[in-house]
Amino acid sequence: MRMRIAMGLVAWLAAATLCGEAAAQQTGEIASGVNPTGVTANAKASRQADRQLAKQVRHVLAKTKGLVSVNLTVRAKRGVVTLRGSVPDNKQVALAGQVAGGVNGVQSVDNQLTPFRQAQ
Missing domain, CATH: 3.30.1340.30 (Histidine-containing Protein; Chain: A;)
Incomplete structure (x- = not known):
């Protein structure tokens, strides 16, 4: 049971990290004046x-x-x-x-x- 909880926690942390990196990248693009279309x-x-x-x-x-x-x-x-x-x-x-x-x-x-x- 503990193993399942630990594996679920690791998976959740990995997903949160990836989402955070994507958000940071998008925020950086917006801050630099580039919108998602590249204009x-x-x-x-x-x-x-x-x-x-x-x-x-x-x-x-x-x-x-x-x-x-x-x-x-x-x-x-x-x-x-x-x-x-x-x-x-x-x-x-x-x-x-x-x-x-x-x-x-x-x-x-x-x-x-x-x-x-x-x-x-």
Whole structure:
């Protein structure tokens, strides 16, 4: 009988130790900013900041007088804004790049806009 109790106690202690190690490992991952899916809190914050910056640039471009911004896409990554699409002429290509570069938080602009000719 004592042997059974001792074996049960050993098994219970082993299980408790393994669970404790798993909990400590999970706690360490959470404390270090890594969630169970492997995505860091910093990566999420960075993506959120990129989305917010792109949104600000789109807003400013849409409000710019003399700029046709219907065919534009704006992407942002770590302060670098990429403009893609087409605008009526080279003046608007330059204007869009200049305006995007003036938005707070933009470090540089990769202006890939192309001019198109309007039918007359």
